[in-house]
Structure formats: C-alpha cells, structure tokens
Amino acid sequence: MSFTPAPWPRKLRSQEWFGGTSKDAIYHRSWMKNQGLPADLFDGRPVVGICNTWSELTPCNAHLRDLAERVKFGIYEAGGLPVEFPVFSPSESTLRPTAMMYRNLCAMDVEEAIRGKCMDGVVLLAGCDKTTPALLMGAASVDLPAILVSGGPMLNGHFRGEKVGSGTHLWRFSEAVKAGEMTAEEFVEAEASMSRSPGSCNTMGTASTMASMAEALGMALSGNAAIPAVDSRRRVMAHLTGRRIVDMVKDDLKPSDIMTKPAFENAIRTNAAIGGSTNAVIHLLAIAGRVGLDLTLDDWDRCGRDVPTVVNLMPSGKHLMEEFFYAGGLPVVLKRLGEAGLLHREALTVSGGTIWDEVREVRNWNEDVILPVEKALAKSGGIAVLKGNLAPLGAVLKPSAATPSLMQHRGRAVVFEDIDDYKARINDEDLDIDESCVMVLKNCGPRGYPGMAEVGNMGLPPKILRKGITDMVRISDARMSGTAYGTVVLHTSPETARGGPLAVVRSGDMIELDVAARRLHLDISDEELAARLADWTPHTQAPASGYASLYHERVMGPETGADFDFLVGCRGSAVGKESH
Incomplete structure (x- = not known):
C-alpha cells in the first residue's frame, strides 16, 4: 500500500535529503527507516519537526512529551511526517545562576537544529518562561514555517481557604515569615499548595505572559495561552496545531510573514492589558531583532502607555490563570483592544487569517476576571x-x-x-x-x-x-x-x-x-x-572560559533584548550540501 502525496506548489526542502535515488538520498532514508518508518513516508509528504523543550529538570515542561504525541496525531492526519527532536531546556526554577543566561544558548540550539535538519516546518513546544522566547528567536532566525503550542498553566493552588498563586505567594509568604506574621512551619506547609499540577506558573507571570505574547503576535492558535496544562483541551490544542502546521508548509507561511511591526505593537498593547511581566520587554526586543525589525523601548512606552490593565490576575490582581481561561482567555482581551481601536486588526496569524477574524465573536464570561475598562486595575497599565x-x-x-x-x-x-x-x-x-x-x-x-x-x-x-x-x-x-x-x-x-x-x-x-x-x-x-x-x-572580572565567557563578551544590553550581538537578524534556512 503506498501513499499518494498531495500536489505541492514547490519542491519541499526535505526532498533535498530524501528525494531521488542518489547515494546521499538513500543514505538519509535508510537511516531514518531503522525506526520502522514505511518507505512511502519519504515519498513527497512534508517533514515537520517537533522542537521539544521537555525535561524533568524543567518542571513546567515535564508533561510536554504527551503533548508532542498529540501534535504527531495532527501531523499524520494532515498528511505529514512528524519528527520530534530535543533542544536545551532552560528551567527558571532549577537552573543556576539564572535561566536568562541560557535563553540565548537555547535559541542557538533551536536555530541550528531547525536549519541543519531535514524539515519543512516546525512545531515549537514551550512552557517555562525562557523556552517560549528562545524557541521563537531560533525559529525566526531560520524562517521556516513555524507555530508554537504552550504547555499551559498549572491548576489553582489553595491553602487554608486562600487561592495560592505560584511565585506570587512564595514572595508574600516569605515576607510574612520575616515580618513575624507566619511561622516557618506554616511556610513549609504551604509549599504543597504552590505547584499542585503539571504546567507553568498559574499567575500572570512570565510564562503565562510569554504564552500570551506568542498568541498576540499571531504565532500560536487562538486560545492557546490560557488552557490549563491538565485540561483535555490543551491536548486538543496540540492536536490542532499539528494539523495546522502541514497547511502552513503548503502555503509557505513563515514567521517573517506573521511577526511584523504591527504584530509586535499588538503584543505590547496586550501586555499592558493583561498586566504582563516586565520580562516581556527584553524577550520581545530580542525576538524582533531576529526578525530584523526595529523595535525599541520607545515603542513599548508609546504603545502601552494609554492601555488599561483589565485582566484581574495575580500579581497585579486577585485571580489566577484557571479563571482567566474560564472567562474566555486572551481572545477576549484582544477583542477588547480591537473594539477600542488599540489592535491592528489586519495582522496575520498562523491560522492564515487575521487576528480580528479569530476574536470578533468571542464573549467575556466573567467580568470580575476580565474587567470593564471603568474598573481597570490601572488606567495606564503599560510598562x-x-x-x-x-x-x-x-x-x-x-x-x-x-x-x-x-x-x-x-x-x-x-x-x-x-x-x-x-x-x-x-x-x-x-x-x-x-x-x-x-x-x-x-x-x-x-x-x-x-x-x-x-x-x-x-x-x-x-x-x-x-x-x-x-x-x-x-x-x-x-x-x-x-x-x-x-x-x-x-x-x-x-x-x-x-x-x-x-x-x-x-x-x-x-x-x-x-x-x-x-x-x-x-x-x-x-x-x-x-x-x-x-x-x-x-x-x-570576566569569566576565563566556557559559555559564561562567551556570554559576558557578546551579550548586549537589556535595552536591545540581551541577545548575543552575532545572533541578531535572520540567517535563513539554506544549509550546505552533504556528500557521503
């Protein structure tokens, strides 16, 4: 039984590896077949990479292997061949001296893996906060069709009748102990409530902020940002993402088509509306640098200054990501911005349509979570x-x-x-x-x-x-x-x-x-x-050797995104020929 591939408007990049009967083509196909892959999988269908930051040392991402399987279902259904590959996974909670030091290393890994491997497009699996910008940075530098799916936030924490936000309550309880308002024993007891399910922080911390930024930029399917990690709809999102990337390859829909200056302005205004993390400033500046856009701190101040913060989530407000999802999630916020004239409605997304097409019909199901403008947490909520x-x-x-x-x-x-x-x-x-x-x-x-x-x-x-x-x-x-x-x-x-x-x-x-x-x-x-x-x-003194030395020598300032100076810009997907 053989597979008859759909007609493609151009020669697929993966056929440079697998097409024909040359020695090199047979070399590449034969080694891939040792995984039990039928011959017809290499006969013209698109090869889609699944870039996975799964790691048991990155707790926020420890469930991503399951999501990768769901992505594979979608890719197979749409007529593609999924190939999963790992990349360096910087964990905010376990990596020293700080995960930010390794965001650029992860981005380098992502870029070189995408460019050097036999793929026509890529699904980016991210969760912990540095993995999202790192994967978008690396993908932007190669500019093959790419789409991101997040791992999602963990469930609400509860301690003695109080909702506990991961991270936020760590700071609050720690200060309460120093003030004599909470005992050390109570602090330890509260620990069990802080991270009670798979997923990233359940507050509007950097992980949830960057998932929102990916959606606002148009690089993730609508609704991706807020679905809890353990909700079955997170698996559905992964499945649909797998289907969508195959069509993106067919249409040659690339990051440079989506992450335009208007898209970044949408993201900046979204960050203001959700009360997003200050870390988004550095990450969006770095991503824009990889696309080749001139995005500056002045753009952050100009675009976000008059945007009210309407998402009532910790640390600025009182609710958590679970409630945000039930209220309608980021699409409701984007609709609110669009109605206020604060959204570039025509901005393209990975769906193939505009961002306004995705959100114009959504409803707000809880106005205590996504507030009316007159009840905004801050009238001028931008950074x-x-x-x-x-x-x-x-x-x-x-x-x-x-x-x-x-x-x-x-x-x-x-x-x-x-x-x-x-x-x-x-x-x-x-x-x-x-x-x-x-x-x-x-x-x-x-x-x-x-x-x-x-x-x-x-x-x-x-x-x-x-x-x-x-x-x-x-x-x-x-x-x-x-x-x-x-x-x-x-x-x-x-x-x-x-x-x-x-x-x-x-x-x-x-x-x-x-x-x-x-x-x-x-x-x-x-x-x-x-x-x-x-x-x-x-x-x-500067470190004498190793990655720390490279970082010290080549990292730029935060006002430009703290990327490495030699990584700014898009280097494309071309790779040298190989002969065996």
Whole structure:
C-alpha cells in the first residue's frame, strides 16, 4: 500500500535529503527507516519537526512529551511526517545562576537544529518562561514555517481557604515569615499548595505572559495561552496545531510573514492589558531583532502607555490563570483592544487569517476576571520606560504592580554593591534604612551577574516589614519574576558592569522617581557624575572560559533584548550540501 502525496506548489526542502535515488538520498532514508518508518513516508509528504523543550529538570515542561504525541496525531492526519527532536531546556526554577543566561544558548540550539535538519516546518513546544522566547528567536532566525503550542498553566493552588498563586505567594509568604506574621512551619506547609499540577506558573507571570505574547503576535492558535496544562483541551490544542502546521508548509507561511511591526505593537498593547511581566520587554526586543525589525523601548512606552490593565490576575490582581481561561482567555482581551481601536486588526496569524477574524465573536464570561475598562486595575497599565541621568538608555517599571503613592518619590539611596552584599546586610537591625529610602542593587545586569537574574524585587528589611510596610522603591539593573510585585525599577541601562551611572550611586545620594514624567534622576551635578564615572573600575572580572565567557563578551544590553550581538537578524534556512 503506498501513499499518494498531495500536489505541492514547490519542491519541499526535505526532498533535498530524501528525494531521488542518489547515494546521499538513500543514505538519509535508510537511516531514518531503522525506526520502522514505511518507505512511502519519504515519498513527497512534508517533514515537520517537533522542537521539544521537555525535561524533568524543567518542571513546567515535564508533561510536554504527551503533548508532542498529540501534535504527531495532527501531523499524520494532515498528511505529514512528524519528527520530534530535543533542544536545551532552560528551567527558571532549577537552573543556576539564572535561566536568562541560557535563553540565548537555547535559541542557538533551536536555530541550528531547525536549519541543519531535514524539515519543512516546525512545531515549537514551550512552557517555562525562557523556552517560549528562545524557541521563537531560533525559529525566526531560520524562517521556516513555524507555530508554537504552550504547555499551559498549572491548576489553582489553595491553602487554608486562600487561592495560592505560584511565585506570587512564595514572595508574600516569605515576607510574612520575616515580618513575624507566619511561622516557618506554616511556610513549609504551604509549599504543597504552590505547584499542585503539571504546567507553568498559574499567575500572570512570565510564562503565562510569554504564552500570551506568542498568541498576540499571531504565532500560536487562538486560545492557546490560557488552557490549563491538565485540561483535555490543551491536548486538543496540540492536536490542532499539528494539523495546522502541514497547511502552513503548503502555503509557505513563515514567521517573517506573521511577526511584523504591527504584530509586535499588538503584543505590547496586550501586555499592558493583561498586566504582563516586565520580562516581556527584553524577550520581545530580542525576538524582533531576529526578525530584523526595529523595535525599541520607545515603542513599548508609546504603545502601552494609554492601555488599561483589565485582566484581574495575580500579581497585579486577585485571580489566577484557571479563571482567566474560564472567562474566555486572551481572545477576549484582544477583542477588547480591537473594539477600542488599540489592535491592528489586519495582522496575520498562523491560522492564515487575521487576528480580528479569530476574536470578533468571542464573549467575556466573567467580568470580575476580565474587567470593564471603568474598573481597570490601572488606567495606564503599560510598562513605563523611565529615562534620566541614572538610566540614559532606559529602565522599566510595571505600574499595575506598583504602589500608587510611590510612583512619585524622592528618597535616600541605600546601596548594595551586588546580591551577596544585599544578602549579607539586609537582615541587619543596624542597617541605616527606613521606608522612605530607595534600595539600590548593582552588578545584576546581563554582563554583571552574569545573566541578569530575577533579584530586582529585593525583599524589604525585617525591621520595616514589622511596621506593616510592604513596599519601597527599589532600583537595579536586574530583572524580577513576572510573579513578583512592588514599586521596582528594573533593567537600568547601561548596566553597572558596563559603567552605567548606576555603578557610581552611593549610599546617601538622593534619587527621584517620577513615573508620570518617565523620569529617573540621581540628584548630583553633571560634573560630579562625570568625575565618579571617570574613577569607576569594574566590580568583577570576566569569566576565563566556557559559555559564561562567551556570554559576558557578546551579550548586549537589556535595552536591545540581551541577545548575543552575532545572533541578531535572520540567517535563513539554506544549509550546505552533504556528500557521503
């Protein structure tokens, strides 16, 4: 029994490996057949890669092998040949010094695997927050037809009658222990409720944010972002994604056709509406760089500034991703943006239609989860991009997670030279600090940490927590988890390790924050600032060898996405010929 392939409008890329009777073609086919594949699978049907970030050391992605099987069902049904392959899987919860340091390594792995292997298109399986941008970055650099399916968020946590958000409640409970409001034993007891099913964080943390960004960009099927990991509809989404990629190969629908400047503007506005993670700033800048688009921090401020935050999810609000899905998920948010004139309706998606075609008929099933505009969590919910003499290239703050009374603030700097200095001093009862001060953390940017760890939401000193104070202005060149909250200024650029002005802030200096004016100012004269910078020397030495050395040498600043300078741009799918 033989398979008669459907007519294709062009020669498939995979036929460069498998087509004909040459020695090379027989070499490639014969080795693939040792897996028990019938000969007719190589007779003209598209070969679709399934790029899988499954790993038991990446807990958010530990269920992706099951989803890969569902993708395969869809590919086979549509007349394709699925081939699953693994790539490096950076885990936010287990990888040291920080998963961000390895996002670029994963993206390199993805790019080279797609380009070097015999595939016509690829399904990207992602979950934990760095895997989503890494896979989109790698796929964009090759520009073969690609579609992403997320692993989905875990189920709601519950502890003593309270809904528990993964990550968010870790920070809250930890602070409660330091304030004497919760015992260490209770903290340990609460642990069992924080991650009670497969999947990624159930808050609007970075994983859920980036799943939403993929959908808003048009790189995932409509509704993908919010389906819980263990819901049967997540398997259906994977199955349908497998079917769809075969048609995308037939139509030669590529990332460069979908991830246009209007698509990125849609994603930026979506991030504002959902109260998304500040990490989305860095990741979208990096993805845009791979597509070859000029996306900047100014675009983030321009597009997101007047967008209200209407998704009432932790850490900004009170609900979790499960409720967001039941309310209608991201399609409802996109429809809301479209009705308000804040969506480029004509933007193309992996469906082959426009983003407006996908969402125009959806309904909001819970207005306490997806709020009316008049009840928005923040009237201007976009990421605020701050500039001034302390951040000449920019810094970011998430207004929907900040304390309104601190959005305009002047305070005395209390400086920590690095994360070790912070840890050594923060619990000292003699630390000269009060709630009006501004906590400053240095040497935690891409080059300085290295890897730009999520340490920017510094925990407050216990003596301040005991007063009932839960927030202070904090400034660093670090990132913070998307599950975190507070009046936290992040990604200050240029970073300390590059000799940015943050490097020469001293304890006792006065710092002014004015979010409405987008201003971050160190209150010293230009002459004093110049003199300090002239005397500055790096705090740490560059790593001598290995990946850390490459990272330190070639990583760019957060204002451009912290990608490697040699990876910016699309290199295409062409690969050299092989002869055996």
